[in-house]
């Protein structure tokens with residue numbers, strides 16, 4: 001594939017490597033487009049410090065650094081400036097006000113918490129609650145309906161361990177919304193290589209049967225994680241058995 005839109009940096013406190021190291025790695029692996037989508041800072045209440053994202057005060061430096069590198073590397077690779085954003089009812093509007101003050105090419109939706117990080121729960125924790133599953137799907141749909149997202153990252157992040165028919169009932173709602181809104185679903189390489197619950201066969205076999213579009217995301221938390229699908233043992237088999245078709249991965253613009 002030629003593009004990856006899911007790249008973190010050391011700024012999010014749980015990744016390693018400078019922006020430059022990710023760019024060098026992408027060039028080496030044959031990418032033509034590299035989108036940075038570090039975890040967006042959030043305008044949380046005074047005193048709440050998120051352990052998984054940069055602070056609001058780092059926005060100017062994040063974007064300035066990427067603008068400079070974009071210019072420096074323009075003959076070798078196209079650099080895009082983005083974020084992985086959580087949608088929340090309380091913080092989304094003030095967040096967009098801040099983000100729009102700086103260069104911004106795109107955002108991907110990564111719904112890690114419901115209803116938000118301050119007052120809610122991490123959706124990657126195991127749950128058998130249909131209510132929590134439904135609420136996760138509702139938040140993803142509400143976020144996508146803003147029309148501001150390029151794609152939905154790890155749509156199957158939620159670790160629901162109840163019955164498959166209940167899981168599919170709600171995840172089908174999500175896929176139908178993505179079809180209506182013409183938004184692709186990401187197959188997350190980081191989750192796969194890390195042995196997480198996502199990406200899962202149940203979701204992706206259903207999603208491909210419904211005709212949703214796919215994009216592959218490295219979700220790189222280290223420069224060496226900027227990789228091609230065939231670099232990850234078992235990943236292309238996962239894609240083919242779930243009929244996930246992908247091409248050059250160029251979806252932007």
Ligand SMILES: [Zn+2]
Pocket residue numbers: 084110112153154
């Ligand atoms: Zn994520």
Ligand SMILES: [Zn+2]
Pocket residue numbers: 006008084110219
């Ligand atoms: Zn990510």
